[in-house]
Amino acid sequence: MVLSLLMGKWGGMSQREVTLDELTDLCLRRGFVFPSGRIYGGLSGFFDYGPLGVELARNVLNDWWRWFVETRDDMYGIDGAIITHPRTWEASGHVESFIDYIVVCEKCGTEYRADHLLEDLGIKVPEYTAETLKRLIVEHNVRCPACGGRLSDPQRFNLMFSVEVGPRKSVTAYLRPETAQLIFTNFKNVVFSMGATLPFGIAQIGKAFRNEISPRNFLFRLREFTQMEIEYFVNPEKLDDCPRFGEVAGLEVNMLTAEDQERGIGEARKMTLGEAVEAGIVK
Ligand SMILES: [Zn+2]
Incomplete structure (x- = not known):
């Protein structure tokens, strides 16, 4: 991956392209982010913000909130819970279908996200189903990149982190995989407590969690990340009439x-x- 870094505008330097590796290296050296748990070898897909990174992130989040929430009278903010009621995710379809497919090496046990494995070999995945992934793996004789072992059939893997709530493990809840559902479940609360009338929006900034099979590309595919999100609600009878x-x-x-x-x-x-x-x- 190559990113274009525009330095000319500010420093009088010429524009040049930097690789993601160079950018990663710079961010680590200058204290923007550090791999979380680095002293113990790191935990894949998690980063800690360093002294410069936390200031940069706060500036972005604060400006976003000021512009999209504070300066508008049709916007309401919430800050929902991170550990969330399991029924939320049954209703949204996440329990059933928020999945990726994994294949496991039968020799060394390494797990791979099936579509990433194929795409890394230059094989196009036209349809994201177990049958198609299996067919492509057989057709192209794809083996474990680490040891050359045979790969299992693609298996469904739900990306939500589950968590046991309470001392007797009576409820299995989920770390929210997105912020949007907390906005939907609070829609009536906002309407009744604030007297909101259509059209209006509900905004939220907060952490979301996805148990990615293969986190990668520095900060672009993480297991814990921050979302800034607005859901805007309109009267379906007046779609062409948003003021x-x-x-x-x-x-x-x-x-x-x-x-x-x-x-x-x-x-x-x-x-x-x-x-x-x-x-x-x-x-
Ligand atoms: Zn293997």
């Missing part, structure tokens, strides 16, 4: 439409939000 739409109708964005993706186009198109609504891309 704030005029503020953003002229905003140009990169749009990768579902239709383009189905045609195999990976490049986003530039268009204004107004054009996207007019073309029926955003409904």
